[in-house]
Amino acid sequence: TQLLEQSPQFLSIQEGENLTVYCNSSSVFSSLQWYRQEPGEGPVLLVTVVTGGEVKKLKRLTFQFGDARKDSSLHITAAQPGDTGLYLCAGANAGGTSYGKLTFGQGTILTVHP
């Protein structure tokens, strides 16, 4: 069974601070996706990283995929109250009969105070 450990589980910071969320696993993933989920809604895709060592930037968000494709991080620079939400990482299976399913981390609830 693949597991994806996401940390921290809760993060409460002031506007303007930087933060990093981590996802770690002992398993290799073919790709890793980051989502953001608002209360009462479904996860909304932020980014997909595919190549080991890949770095993608989305405005103030920077996503990195580990060289071995076992871990990933999300870094937010100068956080704003609008960044408040639940952030989820999800790894896609590298192969075998379960290649279609995503394994999700437990999520990080981010609160950015004005």
Place this chain on the structure above:
Amino acid sequence: NAGVMQNPRHLVRRRGQEARLRCSPMKGHSHVYWYRQLPEEGLKFMVYLQKENIIDESGMPKERFSAEFPKEGPSILRIQQVVRGDSAAYFCASSPRVRGETQYFGPGTRLLVL
């Protein structure tokens, strides 16, 4: 291009009744995935379907749960004789490619069993 559609958004059932959850994938997507999000837990994979085929149902409870994706029409997740423990948010995702490396989620159906 419309996103993944799910209905109903909210469903209330009494113990012992049946629940039918529907999912229409994004246009051009032929791969559908169902996930369940229990209160205070992350998303868990249930089943992966292509048109008229179940590819991976390793996350489905062995009894009372079934899923289909017919040649015409939406994918259906069916829960027979619901129990209180079935109360959860059920999300459908779709992808265009075989490996499902990028999945797009619907808004979910919140099932409440009284």
